[in-house]
Amino acid sequence: MTDAPQEVYVPSVEQRDEVVVGLGVFSTEKIALSILKDFLKRSEQMDLISAEMTKWEIDIVGQEASSLLMRLANRQCPVCERGAFWLDLKSFNAQCYASGCGAWIEDNIHDEDIIDCGWPPLRFLHQASTVEIAMKKLEEMGARLKAAGQANSMLASQALLNEYDEAGLSDALIGQQLSGDALADVAAEDENVVGQ
Numbered sequence: 001m002t003d004a005p006q007e008v009y010v011p012s013v014e015q016r017d018e019v020v021v022g023l024g025v026f027s028t029e030k031i032a033l034s035i036l037k038d039f040l041k042r043s044e045q046m047d048l049i050s051a052e053m054t055k056w057e058i059d060i061v062g063q064e065a066s067s068l069l070m071r072l073a074n075r076q077c078p079v080c081e082r083g084a085f086w087l088d089l090k091s092f093n094a095q096c097y098a099s100g101c102g103a104w105i106e107d108n109i110h111d112e113d114i115i116d117c118g119w120p121p122l123r124f125l126h127q128a129s130t131v132e133i134a135m136k137k138l139e140e141m142g143a144r145l146k147a148a149g150q151a152n153s154m155l156a157s158q159a160l161l162n163e164y165d166e167a168g169l170s171d172a173l174i175g176q177q178l179s180g181d182a183l184a185d186v187a188a189e190d191e192n193v194v195g196q
């Protein structure tokens with residue numbers, strides 16, 4: 001038993017009907033996190049509203065044995081408008097787990113006064129002074145995509161496929177339709193923004 005882990009990591013998700021689904025018990029945080037993130041891709045199908053990661057120490061009685069490492073809340077994505085945008089309520093950052101989207105917000109690693117946000121399919125990157133402004137930037141991106149006729153099924157331009165092909169992520173995009181021209185228009189507009 002000497003090789004048994006001294007602590008374990010337990011990810012779980014909560015559905016809108018208040019049913020909590022345990023995703024297993026894992027010996028490392030890294031594995032537990034990848035299981036949890038993989039599961040968040042099913043946010044919409046399972047109508048998930050929150051997610052947690054708890055660390056438990058082995059053979060300790062009572063609540064002191066556990067500590068909450070992460071608590072995520074579900075929101076509508078500012079770009080694709082699907083219910084797969086997850087906010088980390090402990091260390092502020094956010095990411096959309098819907099296929100083909102991946103909109104994100106996080107603290108700049110070098111400057112704590114800067115909030116970075118981005119949308120990978122167009123390599124959109126913006127630096128904002130507040131989370132609210134970052135959200136607004138992503139909403140504007142979503143509005144422009146919508147105006148360009150993409151609506152909720154955007155996300156799969158040739159550029160996008162090229163970008164993700166090497167990473168082996170293109171499976172997630174198969175079956176999605178998108179007009180490359182419309183996206184190209186939006187991309188051209190964004191050249192002013194990137195790098196600011």
Ligand SMILES: [Zn+2]
Nearest residue numbers: 077080096101
């Ligand atoms: Zn999204």
